[in-house]
Amino acid sequence: MQEFNIDYIRHEWEYIKRRIRTVHNGSKIAALLNGCTLLDLDESYTPPLLVIRASAIYQYRNLLPYVEEDVVSWAIEMTMGIPCQVQLLPPLQGILRVSPPRDAGRHGQTPVVTMPPVITEAQTTHVTIETFPMRRQHWSDPLKLEYIQADWPQISKMIYKKDNGGEIAQALADSQPVALHTDSYPPTLVLRALNERARSALAHHAADGSLTVALLNELGHVCRLRILPPPAAPPSP
Incomplete structure (x- = not known):
């Protein structure tokens, strides 16, 4: 039997997205997943926890509700026959970049620190996602x-x-x-x-x-x- 690991999930990822396309809003969810990176499978959790990262903030905001509703977990289990939790991480934020000016060597000027653009409160879009109580029956418990x-x-x-x-x-x-x-x-x-x-x-x-x-x-x-x-x-x- 194939070992359930991150490489196996990557190999089956296209089939998992095909499964997702069969449900309501499935084409939208699959399209959002196209821009995600599969980072790791943490096997210390029961069931194992697949960690993926969105590449853009709009992708993260639109995909997160479906991840929390276990649509991706459902598709993995239906495709691969193994329960799997999924955690979606937001995209990496801008990193400070230090670059010397063109004539820094001649005039001894200090490097210029390039900051990421500042986003004001008025420019941000607030998305409120309602949370719900944890499942009454844990994944690892048999159905009764x-x-x-x-x-x-x-x-x-x-x-x-x-x-x-x-x-x-x-x-x-x-x-x-x-x-x-x-x-x-x-x-x-x-x-x-x-x-x-x-x-x-x-x-x-x-x-x-x-x-x-x-x-x-x-x-x-x-x-x-x-x-x-x-x-x-x-x-x-």
Whole structure:
């Protein structure tokens, strides 16, 4: 089996970005990743921590929310079959450069220190990124149905906040986790929709991968998804 290290990730990087292109905003995320440098894989973490650096501040600001939502982690695990955390570093800032004037040797002038351009408060763009509580279930913990069921209301609320009350969050609120099959990788989480509208929305977002990504940050694991229809109405007397 191939050793999981930084060289292996670099070798698979294009395939990882192809996987990312299959999710919502995937083309944008993959394009932002094109300008990132893969620096290191810190294996002292569980799971290992991949450190990447953005090459520009706009790239860092636009990519960071997707890294925090574990989109890149999801793509690595789905492509390589190994869980991996990702840390995005901002670009290196300007470095002071010291250069002598052309006639310094003749007149004994001191070197000129070239400073990076000063950016005023009015020129900066403030980006506020909301943070959320840590996952209730750690990456290294095996998935358990009873934990998912106990945390399901909170999971739905967290996704509701991130999804701005969108269709995925509404559908999850109208569903229940009823089974977890762990006999193959990745495990399969079975959701029972409580109404037809939720079933349709869950099936759609499970097919395009966006539901998997939404649940990944809350469960800490990649899961296949199976959507069951609403329970049949009891026969009328």
